[in-house]
Amino acid sequence: MADSLHGSIPRIDFAGIGPAAAGASDAKWAAVRAAVMDALCEHGCFEAVMDGLIAPELSAAVLGPGGALETLLSLPVSAKARNTSEKPYRGYVGSVPGLPYESLAIMDPLSPDAVRDFADLMWPGTGNTAFCKSMHAYAEKVALVEAVVRRMVLESVGATAEYIEEQAKATSFKLRLTEYAAPGAAEARVTGLPAHRDTSFLAVLTQNDIDGVEVECGRGEGGWARPALSPGSFLIFAGDTFKVLTNGRVFNPLHRVVMAGDKTRYSSILFSSPNDDVIVRAIDERVDAEHPAAYKPFEYGEYVVFCYTPEMLQHPKKLEAYAAVLVDG
Numbered sequence: 001m002a003d004s005l006h007g008s009i010p011r012i013d014f015a016g017i018g019p020a021a022a023g024a025s026d027a028k029w030a031a032v033r034a035a036v037m038d039a040l041c042e043h044g045c046f047e048a049v050m051d052g053l054i055a056p057e058l059s060a061a062v063l064g065p066g067g068a069l070e071t072l073l074s075l076p077v078s079a080k081a082r083n084t085s086e087k088p089y090r091g092y093v094g095s096v097p098g099l100p101y102e103s104l105a106i107m108d109p110l111s112p113d114a115v116r117d118f119a120d121l122m123w124p125g126t127g128n129t130a131f132c133k134s135m136h137a138y139a140e141k142v143a144l145v146e147a148v149v150r151r152m153v154l155e156s157v158g159a160t161a162e163y164i165e166e167q168a169k170a171t172s173f174k175l176r177l178t179e180y181a182a183p184g185a186a187e188a189r190v191t192g193l194p195a196h197r198d199t200s201f202l203a204v205l206t207q208n209d210i211d212g213v214e215v216e217c218g219r220g221e222g223g224w225a226r227p228a229l230s231p232g233s234f235l236i237f238a239g240d241t242f243k244v245l246t247n248g249r250v251f252n253p254l255h256r257v258v259m260a261g262d263k264t265r266y267s268s269i270l271f272s273s274p275n276d277d278v279i280v281r282a283i284d285e286r287v288d289a290e291h292p293a294a295y296k297p298f299e300y301g302e303y304v305v306f307c308y309t310p311e312m313l314q315h316p317k318k319l320e321a322y323a324a325v326l327v328d329g
């Protein structure tokens, strides 16, 4: 089978890595940063091992049986469908024929008010304090992982402190909470989410104890991997925006979800993206006469709209179709 699972992605141990501000002078930080950059340039994906970052009780409250995701996704469709947005892929997605996929999005999950507004929409009148508390605390922890990895990438391509600070101010977060129904014994493997690339800077994924996500390794040449995520680990994906910013160095891998077995899968993904009005372009430090910019600058929000037009939805190379300077570059 052409896409048999013979690929594998790196596992990087973040033990001893402090907060995002640790900076380049720390030898441990520099070593992990080099491994992160290698992984993102070679595969666009890796497993970050950060044992102890999220207390087991908090993980269980979010992704465990009876936890926040299960509670949310077991609401009636009429309630979940109130999670809407005028922008594509920023609200409820479900009831897609043949796809065991149901998902909601909390925009700006690092804001307690935004999480409360979301919960008030789902549980009108009563709200859901327990959901808000654990979901917000969880998002904050996952955001620490995102901040560390994003800083490592930016430092690796020579971003100045000012650039990093300005970018932080112009970055938005989305937390996508998803349920994948299990096919049961009857069918061995069922598509849970078709192969796609993310438009974001980064996506940081955690899940209950059911694997399902698969990623194409080696910039598309290394076969598909199906990482077995350990508790305490995070799966990191780079998206189109980081490919443009690094002028093609960081890769934006195809990935998909394939369900097997008889247990429901829950996943939580924190996406970091530029604000919609930000112009996405290669950082100056990565562009010179030998390495001209591979992509034309574009407004992030317009690009996202383009990606979700019906003609583009299944396109495997949306970024190249939208902004490549050279079609095969």
Ligand SMILES: O=C(O)CCC(=O)C(=O)O
Residues within 6 Å of the ligand: 176, 178, 193, 198, 205, 212, 213, 255, 256, 257, 267, 268, 269
């Ligand atoms: O839920 C997952 O495991 C992956 C979902 C995904 O790739 C996405 O929502 O972009």
Ligand SMILES: [Fe+2]
Residues within 6 Å of the ligand: 196, 197, 198, 203, 255
């Ligand atoms: Fe994705």
